[in-house]
Amino acid sequence: MRLYIAGKNDTFETIAKQYQIDVELLRMVNTHILHHHTSIAGATIRIPDGSEGVTSGTTFSCPPVDPTPYLNNWIPLASLQQMAETEYDVLIIGSGIGGGAALWRLCEHWSSTGMKIGVIEKGGLLLQTHSWNVPTLNSSRAARLFANPAVSTPIGLTLPQFSGAREVYSLGGRTQFWGAVTPRLQRHEIANWPISPEELTAYYNIAESVMTVSNGYSKDSSMTESVLNRLWANGFTEAVNSPLAVNMNPTKYGKILSSAVFSSIDFFAKALNTAPFDLAVNTYATRIVTEGNRVIGVQAANPDKKNFFLRARSVILAASALQTPRLLLHSGIPGRAIGHYLTNHSMVVTNGSIPTASFPEVQGTLAILLPSTSKNHYQVQIQGPEPYYWYHDMTKELQNDGMLNFFGGFGTVESRFENEVYLDYSCKDEHGVPGIAVNFSYSAKDQAIIEQIKSNIPIIALAAGIQLTGSMGKPDLCLLAPGYDFHESGTCRMGDDPNTSAANRYGQIHGISGLYVAGNSVLPSIGAANPTLTAAAMAIRTADYLSENMSRI
Numbered sequence: 127m128r129l130y131i132a133g134k135n136d137t138f139e140t141i142a143k144q145y146q147i148d149v150e151l152l153r154m155v156n157t158h159i160l161h162h163h164t165s166i167a168g169a170t171i172r173i174p175d176g177s178e179g180v181t182s183g184t185t186f187s188c189p190p191v192d193p194t195p196y197l198n199n200w201i202p203l204a205s206l207q208q209m210a211e212t213e214y215d216v217l218i219i220g221s222g223i224g225g226g227a228a229l230w231r232l233c234e235h236w237s238s239t240g241m242k243i244g245v246i247e248k249g250g251l252l253l254q255t256h257s258w259n260v261p262t263l264n265s266s267r268a269a270r271l272f273a274n275p276a277v278s279t280p281i282g283l284t285l286p287q288f289s290g291a292r293e294v295y296s297l298g299g300r301t302q303f304w305g306a307v308t309p310r311l312q313r314h315e316i317a318n319w320p321i322s323p324e325e326l327t328a329y330y331n332i333a334e335s336v337m338t339v340s341n342g343y344s345k346d347s348s349m350t351e352s353v354l355n356r357l358w359a360n361g362f363t364e365a366v367n368s369p370l371a372v373n374m375n376p377t378k379y380g381k382i383l384s385s386a387v388f389s390s391i392d393f394f395a396k397a398l399n400t401a402p403f404d405l406a407v408n409t410y411a412t413r414i415v416t417e418g419n420r421v422i423g424v425q426a427a428n429p430d431k432k433n434f435f436l437r438a439r440s441v442i443l444a445a446s447a448l449q450t451p452r453l454l455l456h457s458g459i460p461g462r463a464i465g466h467y468l469t470n471h472s473m474v475v476t477n478g479s480i481p482t483a484s485f486p487e488v489q490g491t492l493a494i495l496l497p498s499t500s501k502n503h504y505q506v507q508i509q510g511p512e513p514y515y516w517y518h519d520m521t522k523e524l525q526n527d528g529m530l531n532f533f534g535g536f537g538t539v540e541s542r543f544e545n546e547v548y549l550d551y552s553c554k555d556e557h558g559v560p561g562i563a564v565n566f567s568y569s570a571k572d573q574a575i576i577e578q579i580k581s582n583i584p585i586i587a588l589a590a591g592i593q594l595t596g597s598m599g600k601p602d603l604c605l606l607a608p609g610y611d612f613h614e615s616g617t618c619r620m621g622d623d624p625n626t627s628a629a630n631r632y633g634q635i636h637g638i639s640g641l642y643v644a645g646n647s648v649l650p651s652i653g654a655a656n657p658t659l660t661a662a663a664m665a666i667r668t669a670d671y672l673s674e675n676m677s678r679i
C-alpha cells in the first residue's frame with residue numbers, strides 16, 4: 127500500500143485511471159475519506175499494491191487514522207426504521223429480567239450462527255447500571271429517586287384495587303431498582319407447577335450462576351452473625367444469610383467486582399460480548415401480529431409515533447405482568463387465562479432498630495431471610511443498617527443504634543381466576559392501545575396469612591433483639607396496598623391446561639406457535655419468595671427451548 131497526496135483537480139476516478147486500478151477498490155481502501163463526491167484535494171489517498179505511481183511522504187509515517195465511528199451511548203442502539211428491514215429469528219419485547227435473561231441465553235447459544243435477535247424497549251436509557259451501584263445513592267436516596275413519577279410510573283393511581291403498582295419504563299425495567307433478594311421457591315410452593323422440581327433446580331443453578339447469587343454479602347458481618355444466633359436460639363432455625371444477587375466473587379486479578387449488584391443490564395452487557403443483536407429503545411410495541419395460528423411479527427411505534435412492522439419468526443413478550451397481558455389482549459390473542467390469576471405478595475411492614483452496644487466490633491451489613499415453611503406461608507426479611515445497607519463502607523462502628531431499612535413479611539397469595547388484568551376501553555393511550563383495569567382482592571386464606579405475619583413479626587423482633595419503631599408513619603405494623611410489593615406475577619401463567627393457563631410449560635402461548643412470554647407474568651405461582659430469580663430461570667429455560675427448536679432456514 128502506498129500513499130498519494132491528491133492534487134487540486136484529482137478525483138477518485140482520475141487517480142484510479144492514473145494507477146490503472148478499479149475505482150471501487152480505490153474507494154474501499156479509502157473509507158476514511160467520507161465525502162467521495164466533494165473535493166479530495168490535499169487528502170492522503172491509499173493506493174493498493176500492484177499499481178504504479180509516485181508515493182508521497184515517508185514510509186515511516188503512520189497511515190491516516192480512520193475516523194472512528196463513535197457511539198452515542200454505552201450500548202449500541204438501532205433505529206426502528208433499521209430494524210424494520212430485518213426479519214428476526216427472535217424478537218424480544220421488554221428489557222427487564224424476562225427480556226434480559228432470554229437475550230443473554232440466546233446469545234450464548236447463537237454466538238456464531240448468524241441467527242438474528244432483536245430487542246425493543248418502551249423506555250430509554252435511564253441508568254447505566256443498577257441504582258445501588260451508583261455511589262451517590264444509598265438506600266434512602268435510591269428510594270426517593272425511584273419515587274419520582276418521572277422515573278417510575280405510578281400506574282396504580284388508576285387501579286383502585288392494585289394501587290401500589292409502579293412500572294419502570296427504561297432499559298433494564300424495574301431491575302434497576304430492585305433489592306436483589308433472590309430466594310428459590312420452596313418445594314411446597316411449586317407443587318402445581320408443570321415442570322419437575324429437579325428441572326427447576328437445574329435452571330436455578332444456571333440463573334444463580336449468571337446473576338452471581340450468593341449468601342456472602344452479609345457473611346462476615348458480626349451484626350448478621352449475632353442476630354442469626356439469636357433467631358436460631360429462639361427456634362427460628364430457618365433463618366439464613368439473605369441470598370442476594372451481588373457479585374462477591376474474587377477474580378484471579380483480585381476482588382474487583384465486590385460492590386456490583388446484578389441488574390438486567392448485566393445481561394445485556396454479557397450478551398453484547400457474545401453475539402450481535404439489535405436494540406431499539408423508546409420503542410413501543412403496540413400489537414402482536416399473527417397469521418393463522420403463528421406469530422409473524424410486531425407492530426411498534428418510535429418516539430415520533432411512526433409505526434413500523436417488525437418481522438419475526440418468534441417473539442418473546444416480556445413487558446411485565448401488567449403490560450404483557452395488555453398487549454396480548456389488545457392483539458386479539460385468544461386464551462381464557464390471559465390476564466387472569468394475577469398474584470402478588472401481601473406485604474406487612476414495620477421498622478425497627480438494633481441497639482449496637484451489644485456488638486463487639488464493626489457491625490457490618492445485616493441481611494437475613496426467614497423463608498416460608500410448610501407451616502408458615504410467608505417470608506420475612508430483615509435488612510439494615512441504614513444508611514450503609516448498600517453503600518457498605520462500614521469501616522467505622524455505628525455511633526447510634528442501627529436503624530433497619532427494611533423489616534417486613536411477604537405473604538403467599540392464592541392464584542385465583544377472579545384476580546385479573548383486563549382492558550379498559552374507556553381510556554386509550556396516544557397509540558390507541560386501551561389502558562388496563564385490575565380486579566384484585568385477598569381471599570380468606572390470604573387474609574389468614576396476613577394475620578399470621580402480623581402476630582409473628584413482633585415475636586421475631588423480640589427474638590432478634592429488634593426494637594420496633596413502626597413504618598410509613600404508622601405505629602408498629604401495617605399492610606401495604608396491593609401492588610406495592612412490585613412482585614405481581616401470573617397473568618400469563620404456564621400450565622398444561624389452556625383453560626387455566628395462558629402458556630404451555632415452555633412459555634409458549636397455547637395455540638400460537640412462535641409466541642412466548644417471559645418475566646413474572648409466566649410464573650404459575652410465587653409462594654412467598656421474591657419472584658425475580660425464578661422469572662430469570664424460566665426465561666433461560668424458554669430460550670433453551672427456542673434454540674433447540676429453531677435453526678436458520
Ligand SMILES: Cc1cc2nc3c(=O)[nH]c(=O)nc-3n(C[C@H](O)[C@H](O)[C@H](O)COP(=O)(O)OP(=O)(O)OC[C@H]3O[C@@H](n4cnc5c(N)ncnc54)[C@H](O)[C@@H]3O)c2cc1C
Pocket residue numbers: 219220221222223224225246247248249272293294295296297298299300301303304305306307308409410411412444445446447449453611612613644645646647656657658659661
Ligand atoms: C423497589 C423495588 C425493589 C424490588 N426488590 C426485589 C427483590 O429484592 N427481589 C425480587 O425478586 N424482586 C424485586 N423487585 C421486583 C422485580 O423488579 C421484578 O420482579 C422484575 O423486575 C420483573 O421483571 P419483568 O421482566 O417481568 O418486568 P419489568 O422489570 O417491569 O420489565 C418490563 C419491561 O418491559 C418494558 N415494556 C413494557 N411495555 C412495553 C411495550 N408495550 N413495548 C416495549 N417495551 C415494553 C418496560 O419498559 C420494562 O422495561 C423489586 C422491584 C422494585 C421496584
